[in-house]
Amino acid sequence: MNQQAIIDFIKQSESPKIKYAFTDIDGVLRGKIIHRQKFLDGLEDGFGFCDVVWGWDSSDTPYDNGQTTGWHSGYPDAPVRIDVSTFRQLPWQDDIPFFLADFSPKVDQKANTYALASCPRSLLKRIADQCQQMGYHARFAQEFEWFNFRETPRSLQEKSFLNLEPLTPGMFGYSILRPSLESAFYHDLFDLLARFDIPLEGLHTETGPGVYEAAIMHDEVVRAADKAVLFKTAVKEIAYRHGIVATFMAKWNADLPGCSGHIHQSLWSLDQSRNLFFDASQPNQMSELMQQFMAGQLYCLPHITPMFAPTINSYKRLVEGAWAPTTITWSVDNRTTALRVLNHKEAYTRVEHRVSGSDTNPYLAIAASLASGLYGIRHKLTLDIPASEGNGYADKRNGILPTNLDEATQAMARSSVAAELFGAEFVDHFTRTRNWEWRQYLRQVSDWELKRYFEII
Structure with missing residues (x-):
């Protein structure tokens, strides 16, 4: 309408x-x-x-x-x-x-001066306008993994978030069997989200007790971010109706895989007739524009990591061997690198940003993806980093990601690249909030500390 x-x-x-x-x-x-x-x-x-x-x-x-x-x-x-x-x-x-x-x-x-600068949706709209003015139509989609528990907000508090009951037991990724235990919830997710204008491309279990993954259909970049933002709250509200609590924490349990929020992205002609990332004459069918876009993302990544990993918990997911990247790398269809190229068919050629977790603000993570890609195009960066072969965790030629929120925030706060991408006002506001988050963490005494030091030390 x-x-x-x-x-x-x-x-x-x-x-x-x-x-x-x-x-x-x-x-x-x-x-x-x-x-x-x-x-x-x-x-x-x-x-x-x-x-x-x-x-x-x-x-x-x-x-x-x-x-x-x-x-x-x-x-x-x-x-x-x-x-x-x-x-x-x-x-x-x-x-x-x-x-x-x-x-x-x-x-x-x-x-x-901060009213617009601190609003995540306004920031993304500004970057989307830049993309349009450069002659490109950005199409994005975000996918999410999340864990489901047979709990309520009250029971979580009463249990102090310990000994929670997952929706289903065991590790059973891509299971056809497990969702049948909760078929009403499973089908409500797919059907009600579609009625809420968040159509899913796919929905399945991931490896871990009670964990699901959903891929949202791609759309124009701002609408894609709107859908990603609404998806997370919609899932939680639908789960409430079934006596379930859904969590999008990046890593709720040290012994289980984390939850990703991968971002799929491509640039098209303004009339949306051509995928500008595809060029059959180039190596790996990757156009020069796509290579510049990826070069920008890899170059900017250390400067803007908190937009992909915004919480203390985010960095518990970004560890070796846990299905999340730790190095500044790319490859074709390789799930161990920061950027994964998918290009088996022109219509679906895209780059998947795998650093982003499910705990991100989608407006900020998607804004960071698009802005850093456009940075590479504007500055005509070349993709000098060779594609990783095999284990991307071992490929540290171009550096590694920050290992905690403080390190990442300090790098962003002093970065002229971040200021160029998002404006000094936004960077100042955002990094102040991440610094606050870090300081709140430092004040806490964890269960690990009690168990390790209480009696022995």
């Missing part, structure tokens, strides 16, 4: 309720339900929303190092605009109308 048709539908709807949401810097959906009339009144001038969402972490604890907002500013309302083109209906909530929103800058630009 076009915008006017959507507005007419809302006006004629029997329900007076509208739900809208946006992601904070961690990728957590924040929003509210408003009355239909408030929605209609706000289409022209937008809405006010407390800007504390840019001044606290995923646990609602205010930052002590923020500049965007804080006690110093009094946490005022910031302007939000609903993007009418994102209209959907929530099929598991009586088809209530749903929209995504963006934070917009105030009229006085000088007084609010």
